[in-house]
Amino acid sequence: MHKIVLKKGKEKSVLQRHPWIFSGAIAHAQVPDGEMVAVCTYDGSILAWGYYNSRTDIAVRLLTFGDSHPDTDLLVQRIRNSLMVREKCVTQCTNAYRLIHSEGDMLPGLIVDWYNGHCVMQILTAGMEQLKGTIAQIIQDTLKPKSIYERSDHEGRKIEGLKQINGQIYGTTPDLIEIHENNMRFLVDIKHGQKTGFFCDQRDNRNTIKTLAQGSEVLNLFSYTGGFSVAALLGGAQFATSVDSSQEALDLALENCKMNGVHAKHTAVKANVFDYINDMEIKQNFIVCDPPALVKNKKGLSNALRGYKELNLKIIKKVPHNTLLLTCSCSRFVDIKLFQQVVFSAALDARREVRIIGKCLQPFDHPVNIYCPETEYLKALLLYIH
Ligand code: SAH
Numbered sequence: 096m097h098k099i100v101l102k103k104g105k106e107k108s109v110l111q112r113h114p115w116i117f118s119g120a121i122a123h124a125q126v127p128d129g130e131m132v133a134v135c136t137y138d139g140s141i142l143a144w145g146y147y148n149s150r151t152d153i154a155v156r157l158l159t160f161g162d163s164h165p166d167t168d169l170l171v172q173r174i175r176n177s178l179m180v181r182e183k184c185v186t187q188c189t190n191a192y193r194l195i196h197s198e199g200d201m202l203p204g205l206i207v208d209w210y211n212g213h214c215v216m217q218i219l220t221a222g223m224e225q226l227k228g229t230i231a232q233i234i235q236d237t238l239k240p241k242s243i244y245e246r247s248d249h250e251g252r253k254i255e256g257l258k259q260i261n262g263q264i265y266g267t268t269p270d271l272i273e274i275h276e277n278n279m280r281f282l283v284d285i286k287h288g289q290k291t292g293f294f295c296d297q298r299d300n301r302n303t304i305k306t307l308a309q310g311s312e313v314l315n316l317f318s319y320t321g322g323f324s325v326a327a328l329l330g331g332a333q334f335a336t337s338v339d340s341s342q343e344a345l346d347l348a349l350e351n352c353k354m355n356g357v358h359a360k361h362t363a364v365k366a367n368v369f370d371y372i373n374d375m376e377i378k379q380n381f382i383v384c385d386p387p388a389l390v391k392n393k394k395g396l397s398n399a400l401r402g403y404k405e406l407n408l409k410i411i412k413k414v415p416h417n418t419l420l421l422t423c424s425c426s427r428f429v430d431i432k433l434f435q436q437v438v439f440s441a442a443l444d445a446r447r448e449v450r451i452i453g454k455c456l457q458p459f460d461h462p463v464n465i466y467c468p469e470t471e472y473l474k475a476l477l478l479y480i481h
Contacts, residue, residue, distance in 0.1 A: 098133040099124040099147060099155060109134060109142045109157070112466035114198050116145070116155040124154070128256060129221035131158075131165065145203075146222025150256050156203035156222060170226065171233050173202050178238070181209075184459035191274035191283065192460040193295050194238075199462040199470040205230065208291040210283050211274045214240040215291040216264065218247045221255045231264050242266030246291050250391070261286065273354075277302050279325055280354045282347060289319065289344070296473050297322060297385065299458045300421060303477065304383060305330035307419060311381035314338070316368045316410075321348025321361070323383040323421075328357035332381065338364045338371055372406070377413040384410060385423040388472075396428050400437055403429070407441035411449060414480055419452075423475040431456070431474040438476055453477035 101109070105120035116134060126132050126147045134143045134155060144165050145157035158165040177200045185192045195207040197219070204220030207230075214234055218224050231243055243265040252259060271282045276298055285292040301322050304313075309331035315324045318337030327335050335357075337348045345363040352358035364371070368386070384406060390399030407422055414420065424434045431454065442449040457463070457473040464470045 096133060097126040097130050097147070098135050098141075099126060100135050100137060100139075101142070103137045106136055106142055109160070112160055114145070114157040114201070114203055114464065114467050115153045115469075116157070117152055118149075118154040121154055124149070129225045131222070133162075133164075146220070146225070148221045148255060150221075151254055156198075156220060158201070158203070167229055167233070170202070170229060171237070173200060174230075174233055174237060176200070177202075180462065181460055189274070189276040189295075189298065191276060191281075191293060191295055192298075194460070196461050197470070198464045198467045201464065206291065207234065208293075208295065209238075209240075210272045210285060210292065212241040213268050213272055213285065214238065214243045215285050216243060216245050216247070217249060217291060218245070218257075218260075219249060219251055219255070221257060224255075224257055235265060240266070242268040244268040244285050246285070277305065277326075279305075279329055281320065281322065281325070281351050282354065283320075284343075284347060287343065288347075289341075294319060294322065294385075296425070296457050296461050297423075298460075300383075300423070300455055300475050301326040303453070303455065304381075304421065308332040308381055311419070312379040313381045313383070314377060314379035316372070316382065316384045317386045318348055318363075318383075319344045319385075321345075321351045321363075323385070324348060324361055325351050325355050325357060327381065327383075328352070328360050329355055332360070334360050334362075336362045336364060336379065338366055338368055340365065340367055369406070372409040372413065377410065378415065380415055380418045382410055382414060382418060382420045383423075384420065385425075385475075388426040389424075390426045390428050393428055399426060399429065400433075403434070403437045404441050407438050408444050411442055411445040411447050411478075411480055416481060418480045420478040420480060421475055422478065423473065425473045427469055427472040429474075430468075430471070434474050435476065438478070442478075448481035450479045450481075451476055452479045 100123040141162040204223030206217040247260040283292040305326040308327035313327040313335040324335035
């Protein structure tokens with residue numbers, strides 16, 4: 096059995112069930128990377144179990160608290176529990192959802208998305224990499240998917256000491272998968288799309304847009320495959336413009352509009368959004384702004400805050416009277432309070448009358464681990480700009 100010993104006085108966060116142990120809290124560890132360890136107090140009693148990596152600031156990610164050793168039954172139980180939550184709260188309105196949300200489902204380093212019977216796995220840590228075969232087998236046995244595909248081509252794997260992987264694990268995954276969500280249909284490119292192919296985390300916001308877009312002209316910034324544009328047009332918008340820097344994403348946006356019969360009212364523009372909003376007049380009265388995470392670590396925070404402010408400032412300044420703006424941030428390091436402060440300062444500089452008429456966090460299939468507030472990452476403000 097491998098074990099690590101915590102420095103005296105460093106057990107508090109474990110006792111509060113936070114699943115991360117930072118390297119600075121460890122007095123003694125001689126463990127190969129990726130191995131399961133018992134986390135011990137200075138006097139030797141076991142507080143928790145997790146897996147270790149000497150390369151990362153988060154040295155241990157915990158799976159269980161107390162002295163019970165994590166085994167295959169535990170993994171089966173966790174996966175079944177995750178499925179139960181989705182079946183209670185999500186599967187009524189869609190067949191595309193996040194089945195396992197890493198620490199949010201107490202399986203750190205593991206993302207599993209479900210797209211109409213096909214599974215995508217993303218492994219983010221060395222510890223989870225060791226459990227990959229077991230997890231894939233459990234998924235096959237419990238969920239009976241048509242296929243399992245691995246999208247572990249994530250930047251974060253490099254510091255874990257892992258290589259990039261993009262490939263088939265089980266069965267045959269088609270190039271495009273059709274999914275439905277709240278009476279909309281979308282095509283998902285699991286193998287080449289961004290992340291695992293589709294942003295299920297924006298489901299509730301897409302639905303909000305669908306409800307509110309009647310009669311609007313919509314500008315969908317950072318549109319990816321046009322999810323918000325389709326939602327707005329099906330909700331009765333007069334026209335939607337999708338702006339993104341990826342031609343592949345825009346091509347699929349067009350297909351998605353066709354599938355939903357709304358392509359006549361849609362335009363795609365390939366552009367850098369930062370340049371676009373600098374150069375163009377904004378005539379639309381319903382804007383969605385959903386940039387990628389502008390900050391990937393704490394060091395980049397102040398730059399990212401400037402980015403969010405610049406984006407929101409330009410938009411708020413330029414939009415016509417009576418505009419709705421759904422502005423989003425998916426950066427883990429910017430919480431809703433901080434995001435609101437940034438948007439406040441943008442509104443102030445833009446000298447516009449701005450009301451927050453709605454706030455939204457991530458949907459049911461992206462649970463927040465109450466002991467790990469860092470698992471909350473997506474926030475959106477719906478603004479009315481007079
Ligand atoms: N709103 C989308 C998800 C957006 S993901 C949805 O609901 O599906 C972020 C998108 O921003 C990606 O499609 C990426 O190609 C695009 N992107 C990243 N940087 C960009 C930039 N500077 N200008 C334009 N698009 C950008």
